[in-house]
Amino acid sequence: MIEVQRLMKRFGPKVVLRGLDFSAHAGEFVALLGPNGAGKTTFLRILASLSRPTAGVVRIGGYALPQEAAAVRRTLGVVSHQTLLYGDLTAEENLLFYARLYGIEHAGQRVKEVLELVGLERRRADLVRTFSRGMQQRLSIGRALLHDPQVLLFDEPYTGLDQDASAILDQILRTVAAQGRTILLTSHDLARAEDLATRFDVLSRGRIVASAGREALHHSGLLAFYRQALEAA
Amino acid sequence: MERKPLALTVLDILSALSLLIATYLALFYAPTEAVMGAVQRVFYFHVATAWVGLLGFLAAGFAGVMYLVRHDLKWDVIEGAAVEISLVFFFIAIALGSIWARPVWNTWWTWDPRLTTAAITELVYLAYFMLRQGIEEVERRARFGAVYTLVGAVSAPVTFMAIRLFRTIHPVLFGASSEVAKGEFSLAPGMRVAFFFALFAFTILFVDLFWHRIRLGRLAARVDQARLQAG
Amino acid sequence: MKPRAPFLQSVWAILWKDLAAELRSRELFSGMFIFALLVIVIFNFAMELDVATRRSVTAGVLWTTFFFAGTIGLSRSMAMEKDRGSLDGLLLAPVDRAAIYFGKMLGNLLFMLLVEALILPLYSFLYNQNLFNGGLFLVILLGSLGYAAVGTLLASMSIQARTRDLLLPILLFPVLLPLVIGAVKASGGYLSGAAREEILPFLNLLLTYDVIFLSISYMLFDSVIEE
Numbered sequence: 001m002i003e004v005q006r007l008m009k010r011f012g013p014k015v016v017l018r019g020l021d022f023s024a025h026a027g028e029f030v031a032l033l034g035p036n037g038a039g040k041t042t043f044l045r046i047l048a049s050l051s052r053p054t055a056g057v058v059r060i061g062g063y064a065l066p067q068e069a070a071a072v073r074r075t076l077g078v079v080s081h082q083t084l085l086y087g088d089l090t091a092e093e094n095l096l097f098y099a100r101l102y103g104i105e106h107a108g109q110r111v112k113e114v115l116e117l118v119g120l121e122r123r124r125a126d127l128v129r130t131f132s133r134g135m136q137q138r139l140s141i142g143r144a145l146l147h148d149p150q151v152l153l154f155d156e157p158y159t160g161l162d163q164d165a166s167a168i169l170d171q172i173l174r175t176v177a178a179q180g181r182t183i184l185l186t187s188h189d190l191a192r193a194e195d196l197a198t199r200f201d202v203l204s205r206g207r208i209v210a211s212a213g214r215e216a217l218h219h220s221g222l223l224a225f226y227r228q229a230l231e232a233a
Numbered sequence: 234m235e236r237k238p239l240a241l242t243v244l245d246i247l248s249a250l251s252l253l254i255a256t257y258l259a260l261f262y263a264p265t266e267a268v269m270g271a272v273q274r275v276f277y278f279h280v281a282t283a284w285v286g287l288l289g290f291l292a293a294g295f296a297g298v299m300y301l302v303r304h305d306l307k308w309d310v311i312e313g314a315a316v317e318i319s320l321v322f323f324f325i326a327i328a329l330g331s332i333w334a335r336p337v338w339n340t341w342w343t344w345d346p347r348l349t350t351a352a353i354t355e356l357v358y359l360a361y362f363m364l365r366q367g368i369e370e371v372e373r374r375a376r377f378g379a380v381y382t383l384v385g386a387v388s389a390p391v392t393f394m395a396i397r398l399f400r401t402i403h404p405v406l407f408g409a410s411s412e413v414a415k416g417e418f419s420l421a422p423g424m425r426v427a428f429f430f431a432l433f434a435f436t437i438l439f440v441d442l443f444w445h446r447i448r449l450g451r452l453a454a455r456v457d458q459a460r461l462q463a464g
Numbered sequence: 465m466k467p468r469a470p471f472l473q474s475v476w477a478i479l480w481k482d483l484a485a486e487l488r489s490r491e492l493f494s495g496m497f498i499f500a501l502l503v504i505v506i507f508n509f510a511m512e513l514d515v516a517t518r519r520s521v522t523a524g525v526l527w528t529t530f531f532f533a534g535t536i537g538l539s540r541s542m543a544m545e546k547d548r549g550s551l552d553g554l555l556l557a558p559v560d561r562a563a564i565y566f567g568k569m570l571g572n573l574l575f576m577l578l579v580e581a582l583i584l585p586l587y588s589f590l591y592n593q594n595l596f597n598g599g600l601f602l603v604i605l606l607g608s609l610g611y612a613a614v615g616t617l618l619a620s621m622s623i624q625a626r627t628r629d630l631l632l633p634i635l636l637f638p639v640l641l642p643l644v645i646g647a648v649k650a651s652g653g654y655l656s657g658a659a660r661e662e663i664l665p666f667l668n669l670l671l672t673y674d675v676i677f678l679s680i681s682y683m684l685f686d687s688v689i690e691e
Contacts, residue, residue: 012371082549
């Protein structure tokens, strides 16, 4: 589903990603870990088609970036720590807006479905600026799911969420993962990713330095794996 | 690129020499104009500096397009150098224009369409530098610089036409139809030599300064890069 | 599966979104309107004019007011997208970047026209001058269009810079000059009942400006919002 080879990204003289290789099959749930400044957000932005790679190959769902960006955008749903929502519109209006941008047919129906999925049906007519951070994040996930994307990217989605909200987010993630979508989630909080992901990759200094499946971590534990990966790099 | 290329040194000498010659021609060789007197000699440098300003303007526009097409930062350096040079030389041209205007028409500013367009373009240049200053990220700074350069480049001819249109309704100088008022006078042969040589000398000066400035820009970029790698 | 959402639908969606949001908050509109009102009042006291002279500067006063108030609307319209990261939301969608440009541009144009529609009668009322003039309306439409065209592009850049609010007028006004000349002269012409031949060249100028800057802004917009 996601294929990345020798990805390089530089901002002027500063090189952020140096020859990054990554891949994910359909249905995999990859947790991308790494210290701040390692390049996680840059990597995600490139996958999300928001940033152009300086060099390398990036393919999502078979489509190449940046040439076939429009096709990629149809296959992708992105949730970042910014909500991407309009505070002065209601939950329903926000989703309707995005539904129109994605050219979704029977938008009203689909919006209703999504609102139910994220548990915000009852607040559909309320202005988003009255929502708590947790609710906004939930609605943001709804926005990302509107067009039924095969690939989902989450960039630090737990930022600013309290315990309850995090638990709800966990639940939604579980549901979504069970639907067979390919998911990539970045987090600097190890505990969050542990239960959900099928695979753990560590990104350090612009490269993926370690990757381990769930079962392999049973013995050593996630924290040890992470520390080891960073030291070895 | 450590050592200064020989060609550049040669060019330095050539520029200095031709400037000296041009000055001699303008101040001594060329005959004094009958009506305006000695102050008319300013004209040779006035046009020549404006010409350099125009060269810089065109170079900047070209570099802007090239950057947007190629995304190669070297075009950004070239663009910045061109804008700087054009900024300075248009300023000199405007100043010389004022010096010329005062004794001849008893006013510092004549709202001449060409000079006024140059002045507005100076404002565009200043805005350009302000824009670049407000952006940290190198790639975005270059991209925005190129975009604004193009907007400015397109607006200059339109501005010129607009001011000319405006001026036909509001002539500033009395008897504006007379030759002298428009600043026209016939060029005697001696004057022609001084005029064209001044253009030639300043063109060489332009290339010389441009080259120097681009080198400076490239070196600065390398310093930035080294600083980033060290830090 | 079509690769892109239909162009017009996207433009309309973005326009509608801006209108709906503005209807709720009224931030843009009230900011622009109050500013415009203040400018007009200040003009009155700053230039104490007799009736005849005041009539002759009406076009200039109006357009100065519109241009300055307009920067407020432009800034806030683009800032709204940047601050909540919703510009990313727009970019993530399979939407033609040009649709984003036209959607925002039309929104900006509409807000300007709205403010102008309120200021005109107010000015008429305060200074007892009849501004109900078809020619004037045409000029206001053309002038505002050119303004919104360049302004949307430049505002997209200025909000991404540190010095954002300060930067927009500095970027905008030098390149706006031909529009200023065309708009003020043409408006003045219509208000004073000047002959057709006198007004036409300035209308022409306005039209030319609009066409040129609409094209160039829409072409360059991509480079400004995409990394």
